[in-house]
Amino acid sequence: MVTQKPLSYPPRVNLAHLPTPLQPLDRITEKFSTPHGGPRIWVKRDDLTETAMSGNKLRKLEFVAGEARAQGCDTLITCGGVQSNHCRTTALVGARLGMRVQLILRGEFEGIPDGNLLVDQLAGAATAFYPPREYFSDLEKLFEHWRDFYAERGHKAFCIPTGASDGLGIWGYIAGSEELLANCRDRGFVPEHIVCATGSGGTQAGLTLGCQLLGSTARVTGYAVCDNAEYFQQKVREDIRHWSSLSGNAVDESALSINVNADYIGPGYAIAEEPVYRAIAEAASLEGLLLDPVYTGKAFYGLLQELHKGTYRDCQNLVFVHTGGQFGLFPHRENFPFLL
Secondary structure: OEOOOOOOOOOOOOOOOOOOOEEEOHHHHHHHOEOOEOOEEEEEEHHHOOOOOOOHHHHHHHHHHHHHHHOOOOEEEEEEEOOOHHHHHHHHHHHHHOOEEEEEEEOOOOOOOOHHHHHHHHOOOEEEEEOHHHHHHHHHHHHHHHHHHHHOOOOOEEEOOHHHOOOOOOHHHHHHHHHHHHHHHHOOOOOOEEEEEEOOOHHHHHHHHHHHHOOOOOEEEEEEOOOOHHHHHHHHHHHHHHHHHHHOOOEOHHHOOOEEEOOOOOOEOOEOOHHHHHHHHHHHHHHOOOOOOOOHHHHHHHHHHHHHHOOOOOOOEEEEEEOOOHHHHHHHHHHOHHHO
């Protein structure tokens, strides 16, 4: 349980178009219902938060940018893969707010920029590329290097962790869970399950904590796209613990219900197999819903498999949170030969 007291939100910059729509996926529901029944599938369209379909990242960055401004910072530094949705969103937020953006990118780049990287560069973000081994072993030092680099030039930088997933960023989905539950009430139902992709843990942490704070009985499940279930169990707890420290709200961690399905990660992060690409095509052709093979496509594929198994047959309403990422679809264009 959480020791309740009125929540005092930290500084926030209003960037997203909220509330985002909640839509039924009735063709998907009909196709994947079983003889034993199953839930009506809904989608929370957080891919429509704005800023070039920046999805869940924009909710988090509203609070990150608010804190950066409160501290008098004029520069944002963050990190991620070459096709990071979070880095792309940070680049666009910085451009919108007149702040410099430095991206620490994992991987090497050659040729013509595509997808998120193209948007990073269009938005004017500075990019620095590092081999994966150096990136993972020296990330803290890389942040220090770039923070000092800008300080020496008279600028004050605010450092943002991977995915803005920490005790500050999860405010975005504490507020987001309140919005989602209000959407459901307006449509006349109470969700039994809320499902999202989980890659850095912050969205799942915010939804999990938000539902608990609001007294919802919905079971939040993160479909992992990398690492393993144990990692996300720990990461979600760390983010909530950090939130508790920053906000002064006590949390009984033993009461937290942290649910992770890590059965559909596939070969690894940002690597998908043909069934995932087929699920992406199916969502687009049945519902006009565009998913990506790194996050939402993997999670949605996993959800469809669990529906087929009858995992949710005793549930009446299930909400899939579409966290965005469509720009990450285009660098995978060669994986859709079955469309030709």
